[in-house]
Amino acid sequence: MAYVTVIDEQNSAAAGPAANALPNSAGALFQLLRDGTPRTRSDLTAMTGFARSTISARVEELLDSSLIRPAGENSSTGGRPPSTFSFNPDARSVLAVDLGGTHARIAVTDLAARVLAEKEQELDITRGPVAVLDAVGAIAMELLQEAGRSPEDLLGVGVGVPGPVEFATGRPMSPPIMPGWDHFDIPGHLRQWFPGPIMVDNDVNAMALGEHAVTYPGVANMMFVKVATGIGSGIISDGRLQHGAQGAAGDLGHIATPDGDTTPCTCGNSGCLEAVASGPAIAAQLRESGFDVPHHAAMLELVRSGDLEALRTVRQAGRQVGSVLAGCVNLLNPSVIVIGGVVSTAGEHFLAGIREAVYSRSLPLATQHLRIVATQTKARAGVLGASTLVTGHGLSIENVNRLIG
Amino acid sequence: MAYVTVIDEQNSAAAGPAANALPNSAGALFQLLRDGTPRTRSDLTAMTGFARSTISARVEELLDSSLIRPAGENSSTGGRPPSTFSFNPDARSVLAVDLGGTHARIAVTDLAARVLAEKEQELDITRGPVAVLDAVGAIAMELLQEAGRSPEDLLGVGVGVPGPVEFATGRPMSPPIMPGWDHFDIPGHLRQWFPGPIMVDNDVNAMALGEHAVTYPGVANMMFVKVATGIGSGIISDGRLQHGAQGAAGDLGHIATPDGDTTPCTCGNSGCLEAVASGPAIAAQLRESGFDVPHHAAMLELVRSGDLEALRTVRQAGRQVGSVLAGCVNLLNPSVIVIGGVVSTAGEHFLAGIREAVYSRSLPLATQHLRIVATQTKARAGVLGASTLVTGHGLSIENVNRLIG
């Protein structure tokens, strides 16, 4: 145990002594099959360099564990046709929980983050951890039954929460909008229903992970930006989700916009992005222009109705977001920026404003291959990411070796 | 080969087929000893979980290869006193090259990035890759002789260059201040003198790596900011140096400052940090105030002389840097920011300006454990980082197993 930990910190490689008692290559083979593509034993020997006999033995183990399944035969190339097999996402399932400020989305997914059963429900996060998680547990049991799965069938549970999280322990850290949750042991409480590993992360981080896994699996450097009541982001650099030192990375909301705006922000500073381009900020600007938009929904409706003043306001908010993102692009040099959150549903004008500002203010080298796109996974991004959180760790080489052994 | 590559991309673990023919644990053991602390065989069995017999066998191999060396005996705890051994940084050496716009610093170091021989020399990067690298090669051969080492003794060569680099190939990518270097195969050219691996990276990335390895080895999230003719940074997140999609990550120079400044910048935009807080920008501001500061050096001298107006100007430049760094802190949540580059030698006022702006504009959660400090390694940061670039890859588990086998 100590061994694995130490090595992971230092260089993240080599199997520990325990791993040596198990087939070492089964987990590695499995990683090659995880993309879902059917492959033959020959494919795998070519890809890995292992001997045919070794491949055959490990493939058989993986078939026995049902982590992979037969996928028919390829056509012959002059001799016996090779049999193929591929990842079997139905081998286990995952419970994915996405908690927002006012409602929760809970899903049971397979190992490829495909939703088997799902429910969205009003759930006020301010009711505190015990009440909220008890409700989540009850809904989850219903969904498992609906999907024909049991708690023992779960590879693990993934949870996204609207605040910073100490990832290693799964505890929220001074979350501003989650009274009563500070340092609460979320995995500890959920363990009464679910035996497997329970992973907790910030909701925007989860969304980034979900969009990445489902839509941009090969992209090493990506940002997911959520624009809603607040403005936050999840950062994937070098293929890994970045948490920062206190799990507070990705907070775009209180970065100052470059135009010297002095709108006061709830944080005490002025000119924060959240104060000028969030959902409430846009609604407030429209109210100043004389519109009757008491909340988000009304604002979005007004924009979708095509009102020119509303469109102009939304586009200008997009520019503000883009002006901050331009700095992020220079700093992180991502190849994809995904825009999500309710405000992004306002239409193309918001995205156009973002693009306009980013491409005019970032450096050519950083923007030449940069794509700025709207989320494909939309409201599901959170649960898909929570699912990915679990499979990312539960289907790692070490874990697969453990599952087989 | 293909195996290692594929696995590294997917999950970075498991030994390849070739590795199995070699002792697997020697490299892992070595990682535990790399911090330089002397340890006993018992220490290692406790840390790794390996059997005593295995440890003894691998330790002997490491001793034979001279990667570790005896380090005396511990005091007895009632029985025979255990013998200890520790990392032997003298086992091999490293050639470290730090190329700037107008001069080069070249060093031969040991495996712990301690300088054995060093030379700094005027060398105009615009003379082109062949002329510059030929000069570097000649100086390097001299330094090797001075240090009593041979090219075969090198674990590898590390090079820092003042522009973006495609890290995998070691080629500069559209570098603005390196005419003739675009896509030049630097490792290919240096290979005529040096047989080992040759790693090239951006100079600021190298500085970040150097400061990290020498001064903040345990810190997982760090930024190194260089303020000189330009303003750039090297980002270490989750313990890894971040390059971004095109190797262009870390460019702070052309991020817009939040105060709406409209000073025109060489990049075509206005209000860029580089236009208001770089060495030349500070000098220009002082000239406007009537001072005779034709260049950097004169400006720094004026500041060090204690002139109040100059101090005020430098402090204000610090605030500008800090206002941009505040955004970086929100985005990346580092625990240490190191300030380097010639402008940082102007004194505490610059650093004070940075701190003032960062702590007033970043979120409390992100700043509560944040340290903003001046570089300890100073002008040597670049070569130390170039050295670390080589040891980071050359002393990895796989490589150590190869060195022994």
Added chain:
DNA sequence: GTACTTCTGTCGAGTGTCAATCAAAAGTCG
């Protein structure tokens, strides 16, 4: 049907690791 190609399963050999044992070395404690 026969020859050929390609895929697949089985077996023994080689190697790394473990657990156990014995013996020697080098201290401490009474």
Added chain:
DNA sequence: CGACTTTTGATTGACACTCGACAGAAGTAC
């Protein structure tokens, strides 16, 4: 000085993982 403790080295058999070679299975080409 002798008894005890702890470390170290050497050796052994057992086990797991991998490899390479061989033989059998299942197609195609003539």
